[in-house]
Amino acid sequence: MYAIVEIAGQQFKVAKDQRVFVNRLASEEGQEVSFDNVLLIGDGDNVTLGAPAIDGAQVSAKVLKHLKGDKVIVFKKKRRKGYRVKNGHRQSLTEIVIEGITASGAKKAAPKKETKKADAPKAKKATGKADDLKKIEGAGPKAAEAMVNAGLDTFAKVADAKPEELSKILSEASSRLAHIVTETWPKQAKLAAEGKWDELKELQDRLDGGIEK
Structure with a gap:
């Protein structure tokens, strides 16, 4: 079974026991997390599509560690202005491991009071x-x-x-x-x-x- 899920603003194709690097999460290392914005689930020949998300579906994972990605150099220049700026950036990332994919029956958040x-x-x-x-x-x-x-x-x-x-x-x-x-x-x-x-x-x-x- 595999799923396409949105995590921290990015979409990933994930399966059980797969390790994924995502944008930094606020959760602590070792903490269990879950993501309910599941767009697609595939199980053999059966494929379920969401509209846009699948109601009740959920991907559970565990936070392994926080780290930083490779350095990216950003260079800005304005012609005939004498403006040149060079900066380095390392994206903050979180490594997680997928522990399970639930097609239905995921616990929903309580609706907000009107x-x-x-x-x-x-x-x-x-x-x-x-x-x-x-x-x-x-x-x-x-x-x-x-x-x-x-x-x-x-x-x-x-x-x-x-x-x-x-x-x-x-x-x-x-x-x-x-x-x-x-x-x-x-x-x-x-x-x-x-x-x-x-x-x-x-x-x-x-x-x-x-x-x-």
């Missing part, structure tokens, strides 16, 4: 007073939107949040954001809230894959 949106004013989108959260290293437009929708629309609010809380917000917003490492986001947001932009830049220059060197 009253939450009405009762929680924090869930409203930001007004004109919202901070530009994209200034946080690693927070792109989608991640910033997810935080704003969760009520964290200023640097001060992000600074008071825990990395685990931020990772949960991103994962619930989209599986494509689940791999983002938020370990330094509160620290970055605190510097931005205090207007310490030079210190923020120094911190961001030390980051590698969202982790402080």
